[in-house]
Amino acid sequence: MIPPGLHAVLAILALLPAAPDRDEIIVADFEGETYLPWVAEGEAFGVGPARGALPGQMGVSGFLGRGLVNSFVGGDDSTGTLTSPPIRVERPFLNFLIGGGKYPGENCLDLVVDGATVRTATGPNDRPGGSERLDWASWDVSALVGKEAVLRVVDRRTGGWGHITVDQIVQSDRPRGVVPAAFDLAADARYLHLPIREDAPIRRVRVAVDGTVAREFDIKLAAGQPAYSAFLDLSPFASKRLRIEADLPAGSGALGEISRSNEVPDAGGLYREAGRPQFHFTSRRGWLNDPNGLVWHDGEYHLFYQHNPYGWDWGNMHWGHAVSKDLVRWAELPIALYPRRYDDWCFSGSAVVDDANTSGFGEGGAPMVLAYTSTGRGECIAFSRDRGRTWSEYPGNPVIRHQGRDPRLLRLPASGKWAMAVYDEGGGGKAIAFYSSPDLKAWTYESKIDGFYECPDLFELPVEGEPGRSLWVLSGADGEYILGRFDGRTFAPEPGRHRTWHGDFYAAQTFSNEPNGRRVQIGWARGIAFPGMPFNQQMTVPCELTLRPTGDGVRMFARPVVELDGLRSGGKAWRDLDLGPEARPLDGAEGDLLDIRIAAEVGTAGKFTLRIPGAAITYDAGRRTIACAGFTAPLSPSGGTVTLRILADRRSVEVFGDNGRVALSGARARTQGGRPEPPTIEGEGVRIRSIEVDKLGSTWK
Ligand code: FRU
Secondary structure: OOOOOHHHHHHHHHOOOOOOOOOOEEEEOOOOOOOOOOEEEEOOOOOOOEOOOOOOOOOOEOOOOOOEEEOOOOOOOOOEEEEOOOEEOOOOEEEEEEEEEOEOOOEEEEEEEOOEEEEEEOOOEOOOOOOOEOEEEEEEOHHHOOOEEEEEEEEOOOOOOOOEEEEEEEEEOOOOOEEEEEEEEEOOOOEEEEEEOOOOOOEEEEEEEOOEEEEEEEEOEOOOOOOEEEEEEOHHHOOOEEEEEEEEEOOOOHHHHOEEEOOOOOHHHOOOOOOOOOOOOOOOOEEEEEEEEEEEEOOEEEEEEEEEOOOOOOOOOEEEEEEEOOOOOEEEEEEEEOOOEOOEOEEEEEEEEOOOOOOOOOOOOOOEEEEEEEOOOEEEEEEEOOOOOOOEEOOOOOOEOOOEEEEEEEEEOOOOEEEEEEEEOHHHOOEEEEEEEOOOOOOEEEEEEEOOOOOOEEEEEEEOOOOOOEEEEEEOOOOEEEEEEEOOOOEEEOOOOEEOEEEOOEEEEEOEOOOOOOOEEEEEOOOOOOOOOOEEOOEOOOEEEEEEEEOOEEEEEEEEOHHHHHHEEEEEEEEEEEOOOOOEEOOOOOOOOEEEEEEEEOOOOOEEEEEEOOEEEEEEOOOOEEEEOOEEEEOOOEOOEEEEEEEEOOOEEEEEEHHHOEEEEEEOOOOOOOOOOOOEEEEEOOEEEEEEEEEEOOOOO
């Protein structure tokens, strides 16, 4: 579909200088042995142009010919300047290749006229990672034609990305770098389709409504042959005129590839993609990380999540949203929280139902209230009166300003008050701070506990088998937890730090207001990636948490919720197998999606390995470990026996040992298509009491 606004793009192109035919003037191509007639001062530039990457530098690409300016001489910490002789500005554009650090005034190429810097440019990098590629940039210098100017490459910056690269400075009648492009359209369809290619440069796109920017995000916008399309929901702007703007290379067709439709892109193929997990939550499109705002309300479980709707990588943080009646089958809803501005993203947080309407946000019903970190403001709250379908910001936001993030709200049943556990790095420490509030709006700082990083969770659980006894659990993003008592103001810990989860597991959170009184947890299976798919990252399966006494003291157990059992079919079982070194196929149990339960007598030294296509799970009684997908976790046999439950989805495996005392999440390697091979099992010193294998169905059907 070609947007009617394409004409506007063409109109903008028509504004460019007509029929340029003069030769370009090469100011410098840095192909010589020395910089002459340019003059280098300091150490950063060395005595002459570099020939690509310098020692210790990532591969440098994008420069022309053999030589370029590269201020990485001696590494990032060297500084200096490189200055041209005076040049006369003779063309309306100055084009050049530039890369390296993005530190205006410190790492830059400057154009200096009469002693004043009149134009400046930097590379694209201001955080770890990034690329050493040089890209074209252009300055419109038409107002300076006839003047004398000096070019100066500056490196005053030390530390990461404290260097700059420059090449091929050319005077021209046409710009080579990016120029503003735009088109207008009516929001007369539900979705804008945004074509993406992973190898396309990142562009900043703005969507303006009535002259005000309503959405602004980074996207690898494809100028043709997209790998897939992301989408932007236009319903908030229904029947308005929109202007889509981006800085693009002159003549780029990228905006012309944007189209409109009432369906999301490839709606027919949704959830049928070859790599799509079938019983783990993934987003229709784009990236996800932390689960956010887990809450049950009025018949629905809500799963919000950290979400980049416009790409496969982390960035553009929104709150995605899905609902489920059974924790297993999820329906995706429109995005719940959009960043207010490009530089004010919606980081992690939590949600509660304010039954007593302490907040006053409710009107004839209990409002849902969420807390999230606005990266530009602090901890903020928002409420919904329509079952989470739309959210309004509390006008008094932010409710807490501090150096921290990831607010976890909870109600204290005894007092009816609210508490918040929130990551706090003020003063340089890594801590969880506790706040209290009567109404979710006014918060009072109470105390802090050191030694945790990001995404706290805090809840109370009964200790099974010990009537009347309960303990509080406090966890950080990596899954480590402590037990203790919490009185709404301070956490009094018992000795010891513990963990149930190992492997690809991060930033887990439990549901508030779970209707059956369960503590149900979902984590982000951080690290499980989906190359070639229009989405990336998955959640772990929902698990019920319990506290149970063990020989080592009380510990938290995690077991997949019973609702998952409803996906089982075609069960097969084997009993009383003595294992040997030869792999024994479990014929008839082949499948992509498996639920395997094993009870094995392993004594003190038995060892066995279960193999499914793309993964191996090894239990070693001698070492008292379970290993899978490159991760190893401690697991002791009890009474010479070990039990395992294994859930295998298309790209992941979760292993639950000893009824969930230990849980492990990892990636499953991709295997050749075709009919899956049956699982096999081999071992020594092991008698299998039983293996039960069920195939699991898809939750998307
Ligand atoms: C944890 C985290 C949070 C933050 C969010 C941003 O994975 O870094 O601390 O709120 O992700 O996406």
